[in-house]
Amino acid sequence: MHEPDVVFADYRFLLGQPETGRKTYEVGHIPGSIYLDLEKDLSSPVSAHGGRHPLPDPAALASRLAKAGIGSNSRIIAYDDQGCMNASRLWWLLRYLGHEQVYVMDESFSAWQNAKFPVTTDVPVQIPSSFDVKLQPQMLASVEDVQQASASGSAVLIDSRDARRYAGLEEPIDAKAGHIPGAVNYFWKDVLNADGRWSGVEALEERFVKLGKDDGIIVYCGSGVSACPNVIALEEAGFTNVKLYSGSWSDWISYEGNAVATGEEI
CATH class of the missing domain: 3.40.250.10 (Rhodanese-like domain)
Structure with missing residues (x-):
């Protein structure tokens, strides 16, 4: 948790209840975690085609990640409370951008909390970083x-x-x-x-x-x-x-x- 290159990404989100994820983050999260929203941060606006959660523009996504303090040398650990479904989406997006050092936390936030591991309401200061894109179109x-x-x-x-x-x-x-x-x-x-x-x-x-x-x-x-x-x-x-x-x-x-x-x- 305290290694400087590790970033915890809280990716809790409920379809049909878009504000629930951020609210649960504000109630409690793993110390040092940043919150990323499926629809606001990691999807493009919905249009005629592209589905309900269109892929974000790679440059725009890289900019959002960099502003959140995720850099090219960061190790990202993604978690959610939806059986790793949302966290896996972040894993895929980062791999698509060419970032290999990304992991999904086994189980979910509730398991972390039930195990009496540290939880906080403090929101970390996000120091902007630099995120290089090496797109992997074959994915x-x-x-x-x-x-x-x-x-x-x-x-x-x-x-x-x-x-x-x-x-x-x-x-x-x-x-x-x-x-x-x-x-x-x-x-x-x-x-x-x-x-x-x-x-x-x-x-x-x-x-x-x-x-x-x-x-x-x-x-x-x-x-x-x-x-x-x-x-x-x-x-x-x-x-x-x-x-x-x-x-x-x-x-x-x-x-x-x-x-x-x-x-x-x-």
Whole structure:
């Protein structure tokens, strides 16, 4: 906690309750933590395409991180209280910018608090730093990439939402229900064990045993957030050609010509 190059990033956020994350940060957080907001800090404004949480402009994101005291030599430890879903999004964004020294704290803030580790309401002074961008475009899949994968099977499409949303039985958020044709369902929460901790490598390898290690894989969810734990899990399990479709389902359905499938894939 007291090493000068370590930055704790509090990334608690609740969909539909955008002020809740900052309020919980103000009530208590890990000492030295900065707060980053999913929609205000780490997403671009919503437009016709790009999904509900469009990727931020890389230069704008780098500027925001630098103002928060995150520099090119920082080690970032991200945490949330949503099963590591939001923290994983920050992990992906930083890796996309070319920053390797970023980690997700196992379990969540509540586990930290329940273990009686230090909690404070003090907000640290943020000393601006310098953050260099070395963009990693190979981590990102475009809607055209997804269209090709859906049509030809050129890559495995993984839908990270829960089974009922994947099957089109319910859709509480987006305008259409269902999934991208050809996609298979791996619910993101299944990367965690019964105690809410990340599964070990062997368990993750078993989870993805039907996939080939050399397969190209494109992962999506509703808006590019809850897909990120699956991206981490696949990397931990030894998969090396994994891309995120950042706009995800909410971007897919914004194009009139894109097909929608329901039920289970054979």
